[in-house]
Amino acid sequence: MARSGRSMDWGFPRWRGYEAGRDAQTVKLCDRHGCEEPGNCPAPKSPNNPDRWYFCEKHAAEYNRGWDYFAGLDAEEAAARAASERSTNAGYKTASHYGWGGSGDGSRSKDEINALDVLELEYDVDFAAIKKAWRSKAKEVHPDVKPGDEAAAREFHKLQLAYEVLRAAEERRSWHGHPEG
Structure with a gap:
């Protein structure tokens, strides 16, 4: 009695792919x-x-x-x-202070990189240089220096936000860097 069908695995069933067969899928x-x-x-x-x-x-x-x-x-x-979506996903937000928690270059987050771009600084700069660059740029467009200038006010606001992002990141780094005492 002849076999009705021929297997394509030559006696080794593990060679067969998943759902591999002769029938049309x-x-x-x-x-x-x-x-x-x-x-x-x-x-x-x-x-x-x-x-x-x-x-x-x-x-x-x-x-x-x-x-x-x-x-x-x-x-x-x-x-x-x-x-309700934010409350159920809140556990993910707690890890955002780690360098690998978000997009970026591994040492800085994407927001920090954007803030450094606003201040026209390199990504590996220390906080003292950030503060110095922020002060010099903010003095040029401060509302007291240029009263009534909308473009200067927008630029000052942008510089303030960039500095706040970088300052908060620096505080997080210094806080996580020191052991509990």
Whole structure:
């Protein structure tokens, strides 16, 4: 009696790939009208709804770009949902003071790098040089020096924010650097 089917693994079943077989595989196509690509990226049809669209990668990106998580909610409900999201994700915020906790160059966060760019400083500069650069730039555009100048006021505000970011980062570094005494 002959075998009805022939295996492609030559007696070694572990050589077979997952779901490898001779039968045609069913492939779900992208739910976007007219697209013939495989739909392997699930996307929710609406918030809190288990139903999903299945898009190709290109159309999933297009769909997600226009997705509004707060669609159909009034301002109060949207604020309540945002607050509950922040409270459940609060554990991630506590680790943001570490250098590896966020994007950046490993020693400084992205916000610190942006602040150094505002002050036109190198990324490896010490805090004394940061303070010196901030003072000299802030003196040039201070509202007392240039009263009524909106552009100077905006520039002064930008310099103040940059300095505050860098000062807070320096305080965190110095606080974490010293052992408890």
